[in-house]
Amino acid sequence: MEKPLVNRVAKSGLITLNLEEYFPKEAVVSFDLKDYLYMELILKEKEFRAVLKEHDWSQYEGKHIALYCSTDAIVPTWAYMLVTTYAAPHALSITQGDVEMVYATHYHKTLSQLDVTQYEDKRIVIKGCSNKSVPVAAYTELVRLLQPHAKSIMYGEPCSTVPIYKKK
DSSP states (O other), rough: OOOOOOOHHTTTTTTOOOGGGSSSOOOOOOOEEGSSSSSSTBOOOHHHHHHHSSSSGGGTTTTTEEEOOOSSSSOOOOHHHHHHHHTTTTTTTEEEEEEHHHHHHHHHHHHSSGGGGTTTTEEEEEEEOOOOOHHHHHHHHHHHTTTOOOOOEEEEEEEOOOOOOOOO
């Protein structure tokens, strides 16, 4: 007589955390300052202010903005601040940096609100495979937050994990 199949992973007490679940649901768009500079290199204040005033800011409604300059132009700090004053009433968030920085910032903020005490003395697996581009910074931040609480932290899939941390 055959023994029934037993799901040892389910019985192991492992808790799987999938960072993909915290991926922003809203769109992330880029705002490249180079498009608003003279010859894509020089900021002329009067013209810069005029083009920002005429820009359709409603297109950023409910979106996250990556605010950056892709050229080697010397852009004064106030230029980023000025763009922010126009975009802020529409955008969910504005991050100075590229799209990857938006995701890293989003994860840092989201994970800081996670109640990590619920993982006290638990065995955690941080899911490795994902269909979305979860930044490495999210994985490192999650480990930093969990380490004081978790009994162990592993990376990968419950059937095949890489040990990351074990409480002594």
